[in-house]
Amino acid sequence: MAEEIEARIERSKRESIFKINPNKPLRANLLITDYFTNIDQVTQSAFTGSNTNMSKLKQFMMSPHVLNPSILLALSILGLTTATLGFIMDFAIQQLQHFRFYLSNTGNYVYDMGIWISFSLVTCTIACALGLWTPSVAEGSGIAEIKAVLSGIKINKFFNFSTFLTKFAAVTLAIGGGLSLGKEGPFVHISGIVAHKISQFTIFKHIHRNLTLRNQFLAASVAAGIASMFGSPIGAVLFSIEVTATYYIVSNMWRAAFCCIWCTVGYQLLQSARVNDGINNTHFKSIEVTEELFFFFLLAVGAGLMGAIFIKVSRKLIELRYTRAYPMLHGRFRYLILITIICSAATFITPYLEQTDRSVINDMFQTHDATDDGWSKTNFGMNLLIYMIVKFCITILCVSVQLPAGLIYPLLTCGAVYGRLVGYLVEQTVGTEHAGIYAAVGAAAMVCSTTHSVSIAIIVFELTGEIHYLVPMILGVFVAAGVSSAITPSFYDSILDVKKLPYLPSLKSTELYSYVAKDISDVEFPCLQVNSSLRALTNAVLEGISTMNKIPVIGDGRILKYDINIENARIYISTHYASCISQFSPEARAQLDRFFHFFRGIRPESFIEGTYDSFLHEEEEVEEVTEFMNNPINISQRSLAVDDSPFSITESTPLAKIHFLFIMLGLTQVYVTKKGELVGIITRDIFVKKLHN
Amino acid sequence: MAEEIEARIERSKRESIFKINPNKPLRANLLITDYFTNIDQVTQSAFTGSNTNMSKLKQFMMSPHVLNPSILLALSILGLTTATLGFIMDFAIQQLQHFRFYLSNTGNYVYDMGIWISFSLVTCTIACALGLWTPSVAEGSGIAEIKAVLSGIKINKFFNFSTFLTKFAAVTLAIGGGLSLGKEGPFVHISGIVAHKISQFTIFKHIHRNLTLRNQFLAASVAAGIASMFGSPIGAVLFSIEVTATYYIVSNMWRAAFCCIWCTVGYQLLQSARVNDGINNTHFKSIEVTEELFFFFLLAVGAGLMGAIFIKVSRKLIELRYTRAYPMLHGRFRYLILITIICSAATFITPYLEQTDRSVINDMFQTHDATDDGWSKTNFGMNLLIYMIVKFCITILCVSVQLPAGLIYPLLTCGAVYGRLVGYLVEQTVGTEHAGIYAAVGAAAMVCSTTHSVSIAIIVFELTGEIHYLVPMILGVFVAAGVSSAITPSFYDSILDVKKLPYLPSLKSTELYSYVAKDISDVEFPCLQVNSSLRALTNAVLEGISTMNKIPVIGDGRILKYDINIENARIYISTHYASCISQFSPEARAQLDRFFHFFRGIRPESFIEGTYDSFLHEEEEVEEVTEFMNNPINISQRSLAVDDSPFSITESTPLAKIHFLFIMLGLTQVYVTKKGELVGIITRDIFVKKLHN
Known part of the structure; x- marks a missing residue:
């Protein structure tokens, strides 16, 4: 022991x-x-x-080097695992889609439609039912939640194995069953769980134990998730930075990039088996800076407006479901069944809509006239217009259901068709050779206007294997992002808002910023004296464990002197007990054993505040135990790892400064002092709560 | 008044x-x-x-929006100006090169060689002579200095117009005259100066006045400088982040990208005049993940080693020049003339070396056998080998001269030849279709191994217009960066080290980190009481203006209460005087006028400490003036803009924490307190000095 x-x-x-x-x-x-x-x-x-x-x-192995071998090993494993999982998911989805095509090919229109819709209903209902047994965190895209986790919030069960299984199966079934959803968002969550599990391996324990490394590893997994979906390492790294970070430690960018290389190598190796479809490299004609840029500008404005509409409408739908305003429509299964029927009927009736997203994108990106792909049977332009409108509408509907749901791929498809439509119109009126480039820019602009991440441009470059149409592309994404962000926050930020996740960085209202530290600090909190007894320390740990990270230690006249990490304090108390145990009488030992069994088993996230005295309140304390508990603690003992420069601010510090400090320093709690005396404490949780109310 | x-x-x-x-x-x-x-x-x-x-x-216009119009306008102007300047410089260099070719084409080998070398000697001597009349900051690449400036160091005359002119002319003459130098580094400095001047326009004054915006604008100019040299906005933004930043505020990435778009649009518009050469888009065959990656790995290891050698040797040469160990060799002109003769003789004798870097890169990147470009006259492989070795050596020599000197383009060329050589060997032994890709990867790997910035990969993607050879490229740059950084710090960091620039972030020795705040803080500094007189404030301003940014104000028992920005205090004092001036007798007015003429004219960077009393010491103070100066100051007056929550730390704060705070919070000074009492101050300058000694 x-x-x-x-x-x-x-x-x-x-x-x-x-x-x-x-x-x-x-x-x-x-x-x-x-x-x-x-x-x-x-x-x-x-x-x-x-x-x-x-x-x-x-x-x-432990040396603090950018090239630290154990971290590089962990990153490689993460990259390869993610690539493999992505491949498996891709394969499963494609098999389901093929099976659905095969079943609904009887030749009778009504029968086919029935089978087409029923297949969707069955798979989507199973996907939805999976959610009943697992935490609700498996729903939605997961990118918003990862953003919150990276900013320091703990979300219960977010990294559970059951969450992983549900998410994986539900996404596969829902997309394989024909809903217009993307797998990127959920896959980012999945790779986050993989990263969490890898960091718990014995050889990588030091990654898990170090908050900095753990977060950097998690950020790398976001990039890996995107990279394994698109095979685009550079775009993936930038996307992960944009979507998740406020400020970015530059050296971590290379950790993420390293992980993504393994991911991409794995992706390309698996892809070379030619089992799954991919997006083909294009061969666009070189485009120069001419007046044609004006059409790209118009295209981008349109994409920006559509993106803003997408965010507003889907947010409203999700909000309605959350607030249960219309119980008729928003029961778990009723809503899903309704949407599934609408969606699969629409995909069956509308021409070309039963095709997979990838094949549509490949068609759109083609440089020739696309007359031979069947898109021009009746009227090429009209076909594109119908496809675009229907795809846009069903994607909004599908994103709002209670399933793990990404939105990048459907929007990429919708945007490609939209862009091609604009290209077609330009071709017909003014004349252009670059209809394919219009499609590529449209695709990127549409995704960018909903996620507000300009790095999608680089992902599209990597998908097409070309980068020479840089100027129209960058113009497109910037204008689209500008238009959309002038109207509404990004989709992910909207979700954070709807789900009321305590994400730190956003500024809510100016009124708040008239507050100072004094107004928001907590004045009741556990606090130790320099010469406290073991009993006081134990009580402080029990009192603070659920809300605080560290316990302050004050000297004469409440001067703030040290702070002690609660976990270290727990270890110290347990060790102290273990080293003395042989001296106790059996009676005392039994009592202490009972307490320490309880004490060591406490899990901070689920513990409800208590004290040592309340634990004892049923039994009388044995005299020996009293003596033991009244021993003073040795503040200079190494295992307590006392910090002798706790971070404090004065009472008059404005809220804006506190906000800035929390973000830039990664603080979990800050002490409020007045003339050096400890008068209050602001924990991250308190701060976030005040910021939201 | x-x-x-x-x-x-x-x-x-x-x-x-x-x-x-x-x-x-x-x-x-x-x-x-x-x-x-x-x-x-x-x-x-x-x-x-x-x-x-x-x-x-x-x-x-002033709204704090990412899309703030005045900032966007400033960024656009910066981008377009930089692109135009880049074009002009490019044009001038090319004309000089053509002129040199034209002159040395008499047909007589010895005459030609004489003219070739003399031309070089004349232009380079003029370039070097220009440095005599201007600040020494115009020498070298400038990227290292920009890095220091962005971290908060002030470098005298760095943003002067004369520095701009010298740098521009000297780079043009030196490269046009045939030295193996790049213009990227110096051009980054030039665009930094442009940014500085633009931010001083009346409508952009608020950018100049706000430190945050000013630094972000400067960081954007680094990106613009690179973008206008290569026409590669994405790579430029990433390069600027890597080279200059420790952590990066994500929203600024988009400001830099916005600037780079304008730069690229300008670049492409000017390029379409077809006056200057460019690097042609390539048409590489698609490459898959096969065992061929092993050869790319070997190529990268070689590039990494060569990069490390380059850094070590050139650092040694620059160090020798700085320490003036061999005065014979390191006089300003003697050394330059020696190097110029070696360099131009080498380029004349060695086949193909008289070609421009761009045409060599174009040759190397070609997919076909390059037999028809004259490279294969005798033996293709041998020609490449000789070119590579000679280019590598003369680039090392050229970088060490006392001229504005970049190194990216020559190394890119050298790397391309090296890569093509490896590709040729693979082609001859195992067989490959991708010799062009080897050249591209070699080019990027060579630059990456000297600058340690992986983003050069993206610049090369943008130069070639293709991105499908992603896996070998990223493998190449990462391995090269790994090998080189395991041996030596990057070229820019080496320069920072040689020049002893007080750049903050690097960790020098572990011993230092046993210090705490008490050990390094300054205990003598100007300090005010809450009810101080105008005289005390004036004295404090005069005492602190050259070393501090803010003056602390203490209350009873030396409790730290406020701090006052020195610039605000100066304005407050002047206003106070101006508002009272009408009441004074002519005598008093004359005395005060004399003092305020001196007071308002003080420039913090060149002022040597003094006090009000020492200024008066020759004349006797008029009674009215005494009365005026003994007036208490009004601490709550808005124009003083007193900060009532100055940032303080305790005496026992370890140096590592202080270092972290300086970096993350952008502090200029921090107060050291003991039980709330002010006991010391640590300014950024003191801190950096202690860190270096």
Whole structure:
């Protein structure tokens, strides 16, 4: 028992943070932000601690180098795993789609339609039913939630294995069954779960234990998720930055890129089996800067407006479902069945709409007239227009159902058709050779106007294998993003808002910013004296564990002196008990065992506040135990890892500054002092709550 | 006089920071970091201040929006100006090169060689002589210095117009005269100067006055400088991030990208005049993930090693020049003439080396056998090998001379030849169809291994107009960067080191990190009481102006209460004087006028510390003046803009934490307190100095 705990402390000391060998000069191009992204983690001991008791190999593996081998290994595994999972999902979806085609090919129009719709109903109902057994976090795209997690919010069960299974199966069934949904968003969540599980392997435990590394690893997994869907590493890295970050530590960009390379290599190797469809490289004619750019400008304005409409309408639908305003329509299954029927009927009736998104995109991106692909049977322009309108509408509907649902691929398709339509009109009136480029720009502009991430342009470059139509493309995405963001926040931000996730960075109202620290700080919180007893420490831990991360320690006259990490305090108390246990009488030992069994089992996220005294309240305390608990704690003991420079602000600090500090320093809590005396505390949770109300 | 000062205060209040209209709800997707990137600037008044006395148009122009029109306008002007300047420089260099060819085409080998070398000597000597009349900051690439400036260092005369002229002329003459140098680095500096000048226009003054905006504008100019050289906006933005930033506020990425679009549009419009050569779009065959990747891996390892050698040797040469170890060799002109003769003789003798970098790159990137370009006259492989070795050596020599000198283009050329050589060897032994792709990867890998910026891959994608050879390319740059950075810091970091520029972020030695705030803080500094007199304020301003940014104000028992920006204090004092001036007797007025003439003319960067009393020491103070100067200051007056929550840390804060705070919060100074009492101050300058010694 005692050894186990001792070993745990040793481990946590060694692994909680990189150790830097003090005998070795540092290389000039290492930055402090390569080690830390969070002020709470910045400790002197990382620089001055000795690590001579580690093996050479272990030292090398743990060295705080951008090229740290254990992190690179973890990233490679993550990349390859994600690529494989993406391939499997892709394959399953395609098989389902083919099977549906095969079944509904009897030749009788009414029969076929019936089978087409029934197939959809069955698969989508199963997908929806899967959600009944698993946490509700498996719903929706997941990108909004990842954004919240990266900003420091804990979401219950978000990284569970059951969430993974549900999400994987439900997405496959829903898209395979014919709903107009994308798999990118959900897949980002899936790869996030994979990253979480990989970081819990024994050899990568130090990644999991270090908040900075854990978050960087998670951010890399977002990029890997996108990369394994498109095979586009550069675009994926930029997309992950745009969608998830407020500020970005540059060195992490290369970690994400490294992960994405493995992902792309895996993707291309698997793709070479030619089982799954892909998007073909294009051969557009070179385009120069001419007055034709004006049409691209118009195209982008249109895409921006459509994107804004998409966000507004789908947000409204999701909001209605959340608020249960119309229970008739928004029951779990009723709504889904309604939408599935509308969607599959529409795809059956509308020409070309039963085709997969990828084949439509391939058709649109073609440089020749596309007359031989059947798109021109009646009227090419009219076909494009109908396809675009129907696709746009059913995508809005499908995004609002209670299923894991992405939106990038359907919108990419819709945008490609829209762009091609504009290209066709230009071709017919003014004349152009670049109809394919219009389609590519339209696709990117449409996605950009809903997600507000300009990096989709690079993803499209990577998909088409060409980059020479840079100017119209960038013009397109920027104008589309500008138009749309002048009207509404992005789709992901809207979802964060609807779901009331406590995402930190957004500014809600100016009124709030007239507050200062004094107005929002909590004045009741557990707090220790320098010479507190073990009992006081235990009580403080039990009181604070569910809301706080660290306990402040005050000296004479409430001067703030130190703070103690609650987890370290728990380990300290347990060790102290374990080292003394042999001296106790059986009676005392039994009582302490009972308490420590409870104490060690506490899980911060589900614990409801209590104290040691309330735990004891049924039984009388044995005298020996009283004596033990009244021992003063030794504040200088190494295992307590007391921080002697807790981060504090004055009472008059304005809210804007506190907000800035929380974002830039990754704080979990900040102390409010008045003339050096501790008068309050602002935890991240309190702050976010105040910001939202 | 008084009106002018009042107007100045009004203006500074209005323009120093964005104002947010309190009557308008904020949009949810605005982040606090869109307004501020520096804790000192975070003020409550930005959120609560009223701005009803501004015109509607002005309000719109000043609104703190990512799409803020005045900033977008400034960025567009910057982009277009940079593109035009880049074009002019390109044109001038090409004309010089053609002229040199024309002159040295007499048919007589010895005559030709003489003319070839003399031409070089004349232009390069003029280029070098230009440096005699202008600041030494015009030397070198300028990227290292920009990096330092962005991290908060002030470099004297760095943004002068004369620096601009020298740099522009010297680069044109040196490259036109045949030295193996690049114009990218110097051009980044040139576009930085352009940005500085644009931000000083009356309508953009608010950009110049706001540190956050000013730095973001400067960062955008780095991207624009690269974009106007290559016509590659995406790669340019990423390059600017990599080379200059530690962490990056994501919203600024789009500002830089916006600027680069204008730059690229301008570049392409000017390029369509077909006056200057460009790099042609390529038509590589698609490459799949096969065992051929192994050869790319080998290629990258080789490029990494060559890059490391390049950095080590050129650093040594520059260091020797700086330390003047061998005066014989390192006189300004002697060394230049020596190098010029070596370089131009080598280019004349070695086959193909007299060609321009661009035409060589075009040859290397070709997919066919290149037999018809004259490269195969004797032995293709041998020609490539000789070219590569000679180019590599003369580039090292040229980079070390005392001229504005970039290194990207020569290294790109050298790398392309190296890559083609590897491709040729693979072609001859194993067989491959992708010799052109080897050249492209080699080019990127070589640049990447010296600059450690992976984004050169994207620049090469944009140059070739294709992106489908993504996997070998990214493998190449990552391996090259890995190999090289395992051996040495990047070229730019080496230069920062040699020049001893006080660049903040690098970690030098672990020993330092055993220090705490107490050990490095300054205990003697100007400091005010709450009820200080005007005399005390004036003295504090004069004492602190050259080293500090703000003056602390203490209350009873040295409790830190406020701080005052020195510039605001200066304005406050001047206004106070101007508002009282009419009451004074002529004698007093004359004395005060004398003092205020001196006081208002002080330039912080060149002022040597003094006090009001020492200024007066020759003359006796008039009684009225004494009375005036002994007036207490009004701390709550709006024009003083007192900050009531100065940022302070405790005495025991470890150096690592302080380092982290300086980087993440953009601090210029931090107060050290003990039980709330002010005991010391750490300014950025002190901190950087301690970090370097």
